[in-house]
Amino acid sequence: QKEVEQNSGPLSVPEGAIASLNCTYSDRxxxxxxxxxxxxxxxxxxxxxxxxxxxxxxxxxxxxxxKASQYVSLLIRDSQPSxxxxxxxxxxxxxxxxxxxxxxxxxxxS
Amino acid sequence: xxxxxxxPSRVICKSGTSVKIECRSLDxxxxxxxxxxxxxxxxxxxxxxxxxxxKATYEQGVEKDKFLINHASLTLSTLTVTSAHPEDSSFYIxxxxxxxxxxxxxxxxxxxxxxx
Numbered sequence: 001q002k003e004v005e006q007n008s009g010p011l012s013v014p015e016g017a018i019a020s021l022n023c024t025y026s027d028r029x030x031x032x033x034x035x036x037x038x039x040x041x042x043x044x045x046x047x048x049x050x051x052x053x054x055x056x057x058x059x060x061x062x063x064x065x066x067k068a069s070q071y072v073s074l075l076i077r078d079s080q081p082s083x084x085x086x087x088x089x090x091x092x093x094x095x096x097x098x099x100x101x102x103x104x105x106x107x108x109x110s
Numbered sequence: 111x112x113x114x115x116x117x118p119s120r121v122i123c124k125s126g127t128s129v130k131i132e133c134r135s136l137d138x139x140x141x142x143x144x145x146x147x148x149x150x151x152x153x154x155x156x157x158x159x160x161x162x163x164x165k166a167t168y169e170q171g172v173e174k175d176k177f178l179i180n181h182a183s184l185t186l187s188t189l190t191v192t193s194a195h196p197e198d199s200s201f202y203i204x205x206x207x208x209x210x211x212x213x214x215x216x217x218x219x220x221x222x223x224x225x226x
Contacts, residue, residue, distance in 0.1 A: 099156075
């Protein structure tokens, strides 16, 4: 069983819509979770991180964490074509290492 | 956010040669640096973790004699791919952790290695 799982997609949404990206993790000991965006041929860039149950908002992005369900999500409001990328979910796992999911491809159509 | 640089950004080499990749934290002291490898359409795979002044910890399946990691200072780590072969062709990315944001990892821009 993979430690961090994501649907590979692609997830297609029209411009201006809300994109919802989901992630589950297996290590109940994980305390912090990160969302990265990666454009083709580039390295990941941090979008936001979340430690506590509930929602965390930053501009058009909202991260949601439910530790009981071992579930993390990222909502992107007012999606733009420039948001088209691969979104990587990561969890701090045993040994203080970031464990990445395989990523979800998001396509925003104008 | 903190800035991490990598050099070179792209390298092409012949099979059997060694290639060194540098990773630098430009505006903070990186207590820990990580080296990842990413093959096309796959996620990042952690190769090793290095702490300044100590030996790197390699992930299972990663040959420490082939991928030499040196973390000589709080701002510099190097990865040397020794006797590179075509199957080592990949996107190598470093990241660094430290400074004020103790849990965040900042990624370098990556190095595209092509072994002919």
